[in-house]
Amino acid sequence: MKAILFDRFGGTEVLHEADIEIPQPGPGQVRVRVEAAGVNALDGKIRSGAMQAVFPTPLPAIPGHEVAGVVDALGEGVQDVKVGDEVLGWSDTGSFAQYALATTVVPKPADLDWQRAVALPVAGATAERVLDLLGVASGETVLIHGAAGAVGTLAVQLAAARGARVIGTAGPANQDYLASLGATATHYGEGLVERVRALAPNGVDAVFDVAGKGPLEDSIALRGGTERIVTIADFRAHQLGITFSSSPRERSAARLAALAQDAATGKVVTTVTAYPLAQAATAQEVSDAGHVRGKLAITLD
Incomplete structure (x- = not known):
């Protein structure tokens, strides 16, 4: 099968296409013929070697943690999925490939296309995890920094669904986008504290x-301390006494299935920019640069 590999750590130049053997599912796994793979900021950090202490990665490796596609083989003990099912979930073996193995998958609703489906597993789980950590409840005001990206897009909507008011920061090009998601949009950068206080006097x-x-420093000023501030991206968190939340090992199929249904009915919306497998390096370059609107994905023929 065709797959994107990296044999050494570095920039996107280490990514290359290769022909490798199709993986065989082990106990509890399914093999998925990949239709779409998600691109995440974490992929670039793993590829660069920056995450080796946290996510040790044996080489060669296939990038990608999210997969959407068609089940074409079952491992021992799999009973709730059958060959031919259209699914989405988390890849065990990397998803920038024609086939991937997965342990946790859920049915893809018929009205949800592949690209929007693959935008959900990581971003949805991350958004829900952090909103739970923060204890966001109805009537509260939550500030989301970087609200126009994949996680932010879902976090804005999920927080609003809890009855919270959301103030989201983004660049000039994404102000209207945030407003369309239901957030009160503002610019990041100098003067942020004053802008947010004007929007949320209480x-x-x-x-x-x-x-x-x-x-983070502006967040402390706005909160009057470090309580109820969570970051998933700033490694200075512990120095400042702020909670850093990394990806958990637990993956909730029930939550993902519910989110997929909401996406299929339009209750939750996603924005996806897709690249073919041959342009995986370009997709990661865009991801590494930041300022992405919504989700980046890889599509396969």
Whole structure:
């Protein structure tokens, strides 16, 4: 099968296409013929070697943690999925490939296309995990830094569904986009504290930092301390006494299935920019640069 590999750590130049053997599913796994693979900021950090202490990666490796496609083989003990099912979930073996193995998958609703489906597993789980950590509730105001990206797009909508008011930061090009998701949009950067205070005179109840580009000090000023601030992207968190939330090992199939249904009916919307497998390096370059609107994905023929 065709797959994108990296044999050494570095920039996107280490990514290359290769022909490798089709993987065989082990106990509890399914093999998926990949239709779409998700691109995440974490992929670039793993590829660069920056995450070796946290996510040790044996080489060669296939990037990609999210997969959407058609089940074409079952491992021992798999009973709730059958060959031919259209699914989405988390890849065990990397998803930038024609085939991937997965343990946790859920049915893809018929009205949900492949690209929107693959935008959900990581971003949805991350958004829900952090909103739970923050305890965001109805009537509260939550500030989301970097709200126009994949995680932010879902976090804005999921927080609003809880009855919270959302203030989201983004660049000039994404102000209208955030408003369309239901957020009160504002620019990041100098003067942020004053802008947010003008929008929320009674203060913000919680802060979710998706951006990881320096807003933690402003967040402390807005909260009057470090309580109820969570970042998934700024490794200075512990130095400042702020909670850093990394990806958990637990993957909730029930939550993903519910989110997929909401996406299929339009209750939750996603924005996806897709690249073919041959342009995987370009997709990761765009991801590494940041300022992405919504989700990036890889599509396969």
